[in-house]
Amino acid sequence: MITTKKKRNTLQKTKILEYLHSVHTHPTAEVVYENIKKKIPMISLGTVYRILNALADDNEIIKLEVNGEFRYDANNCGHIHLICTKCGIISDREMNKKLDLNFSDFSVHCFSLIIKGTCKKCSRRVK
Numbered sequence: 001m002i003t004t005k006k007k008r009n010t011l012q013k014t015k016i017l018e019y020l021h022s023v024h025t026h027p028t029a030e031v032v033y034e035n036i037k038k039k040i041p042m043i044s045l046g047t048v049y050r051i052l053n054a055l056a057d058d059n060e061i062i063k064l065e066v067n068g069e070f071r072y073d074a075n076n077c078g079h080i081h082l083i084c085t086k087c088g089i090i091s092d093r094e095m096n097k098k099l100d101l102n103f104s105d106f107s108v109h110c111f112s113l114i115i116k117g118t119c120k121k122c123s124r125r126v127k
């Protein structure tokens with residue numbers, strides 16, 4: 001009984017991870033749910049939330065808070081998120097230079113940076 005449940009959870013988890021890896025849109029849990037439902041019709045929104053949060057706790061994905069909404073990203077290592085605080089759009093930027101992250105008391109495996117600001121579209125709108 002326990003084994004069956006575990007197997008099913010693993011399948012759901014795998015499908016969610018696959019989906020997150022296939023997009024760069026930093027979807028919300030609702031968007032993930034809409035897409036996963038096509039593959040696993042039995043899945044509930046609550047399950048999707050639970051799996052996403054568990055993955056974020058395990059550092060397999062990143063959970064970003066934008067304007068009070070949670071967005072998820074499978075690309076969890078070594079990139080910068082530029083977040084527009086006006087429209088909530090998130091874009092990824094690769095690091096073109098290696099950051100000097102050598103701390104004597106800490107070895108860095110991974111990092112993700114969040115930079116908040118205003119996107120081109122929104123700053124044009126203000127003027």
Ligand SMILES: [Zn+2]
Pocket residue numbers: 084085086087088089118119120121122123
């Ligand atoms: Zn914007």
Ligand SMILES: [Zn+2]
Pocket residue numbers: 026073075079080081091092
């Ligand atoms: Zn990202």
